[in-house]
Amino acid sequence: MKKINNDGSYYLNPYLGGVMLGTVLLLSFYISGRGLGASGAVKNSVAATVNLVAPHHVEKSAYYSQFAGGEKRPMSNWLVYEVLGVLAGAFLSGIIFNRLKLKVEHSPKITSRRRLIFALTGGIVFGFGTQLARGCTSGAALSGMAVLSLGGYITMVAIFGTAFIAAWILRKNWI
Amino acid sequence: MIGPIISSGIVSPAWDSIFAVLLGMGFGFALESSGFSSSRKIIGTFFGYDFVVVKVFFTAAIVASVGLLYLKYFGLVDFSLLYIQPTFLTAAIIGGIIMGIGFAMGGFCPGTSLCATAVGRIDGLVFFGGMFIGVFLFSESFSLFENMLYSGSLGAVMINSVLGISPELFTFLLVLVAVGMFYGAAWVQKKVKKIEY
Numbered sequence: 001m002k003k004i005n006n007d008g009s010y011y012l013n014p015y016l017g018g019v020m021l022g023t024v025l026l027l028s029f030y031i032s033g034r035g036l037g038a039s040g041a042v043k044n045s046v047a048a049t050v051n052l053v054a055p056h057h058v059e060k061s062a063y064y065s066q067f068a069g070g071e072k073r074p075m076s077n078w079l080v081y082e083v084l085g086v087l088a089g090a091f092l093s094g095i096i097f098n099r100l101k102l103k104v105e106h107s108p109k110i111t112s113r114r115r116l117i118f119a120l121t122g123g124i125v126f127g128f129g130t131q132l133a134r135g136c137t138s139g140a141a142l143s144g145m146a147v148l149s150l151g152g153y154i155t156m157v158a159i160f161g162t163a164f165i166a167a168w169i170l171r172k173n174w175i
Numbered sequence: 176m177i178g179p180i181i182s183s184g185i186v187s188p189a190w191d192s193i194f195a196v197l198l199g200m201g202f203g204f205a206l207e208s209s210g211f212s213s214s215r216k217i218i219g220t221f222f223g224y225d226f227v228v229v230k231v232f233f234t235a236a237i238v239a240s241v242g243l244l245y246l247k248y249f250g251l252v253d254f255s256l257l258y259i260q261p262t263f264l265t266a267a268i269i270g271g272i273i274m275g276i277g278f279a280m281g282g283f284c285p286g287t288s289l290c291a292t293a294v295g296r297i298d299g300l301v302f303f304g305g306m307f308i309g310v311f312l313f314s315e316s317f318s319l320f321e322n323m324l325y326s327g328s329l330g331a332v333m334i335n336s337v338l339g340i341s342p343e344l345f346t347f348l349l350v351l352v353a354v355g356m357f358y359g360a361a362w363v364q365k366k367v368k369k370i371e372y
Contacts, residue, residue, distance in 0.1 A: 122281020
């Protein structure tokens with residue numbers, strides 16, 4: 001009963017996709033003893049880049065020095081490898097489900113330019129938030145929820161609750 | 176084999192990065208094939224025209240939670256070796272609120288923006304690039320937020336112990352809530368005007 005779109009792409013049943021995602025998460029705990037994530041790789045990349053450009057600045061910073069500088073190798077990190085896998089896995093899925101295409105996806109009521117400005121700002125805001133909450137929707141919320149961490153549930157409610165209100169305020173961008 | 180097989184020393188830690196890539200591939204494949212590379216499909220949850228986020232996210236949460244309980248029950252995983260995120264109340268709430276705003280503006284979260292980038296969505300790439308700026312801004316202004324980051328520390332506390340119930344009962348209630356949401360989502364989706372995307 002799969003619905004094939006006009007461009008020939010189609011999606012997996014969401015419950016099947018959820019079971020697949022849950023199984024990968026479970027395997028991650030069983031194999032590596034930790035959940036999945038995404039923002040941690042960005043944090044390590046930023047710390048590594050700043051360390052390359054200004055190593056003294058990293059040494060003096062109470063934040064960067066936790067991840068980079070000295071003997072630390074921020075790019076040789078579990079999450080960095082995992083995120084490379086995410087790119088490869090999503091690319092593979094894009095081939096199988098016919099979705100590889102270079103484009104800016106946006107509502108017909110707004111311009112590509114507006115969409116990109118909001119995507120950039122959204123990324124900046126989201127990236128900032130991940131550092132406060134110690135992880136994103138996958139690392140803090142989903143992985144935290146799987147091991148019944150209180151913080152995981154709180155972060156999940158805060159993200160989705162706020163996004164629900166903010167999406168309605170910004171609805172002209174979407175619908 | 177009692178898991179986690181890397182931390183307990185059954186499998187050499189050298190394999191950890193290889194497993195990281197493979198697990199990441201499974202993660203990316205599951206997200207993209209469910210439709211998480213499309214911001215308009217993701218954001219549909221908030222307007223009621225597509226609940227893929229609710230369906231995939233909560234199915235994954237109950238599969239992993241129930242799965243971990245079974246592994247524990249059969250003695251197949253040593254819970255003391257699992258990484259459980261410590262809870263810092265203030266930072267978790269404020270960080271979550273900031274992320275929620277970024278989510279509604281950009282239409283992605285970090286993992287889904289990567290998936291969108293992988294299939295050629297330029298808005299996904301731009302969001303992902305923006306995250307580097309956001310992380311950089313936080314790191315540079317760390318001294319301003321240091322107190323907030325560490326306030327409200329509760330340690331690695333579990334939600335079921337806060338509620339005073341067993342992990343099994345909590346997980347059972349979580350399954351009930353999730354199934355309730357799946358039915359609710361199907362009901363709302365039928366009432367809402369279809370949007371082409």
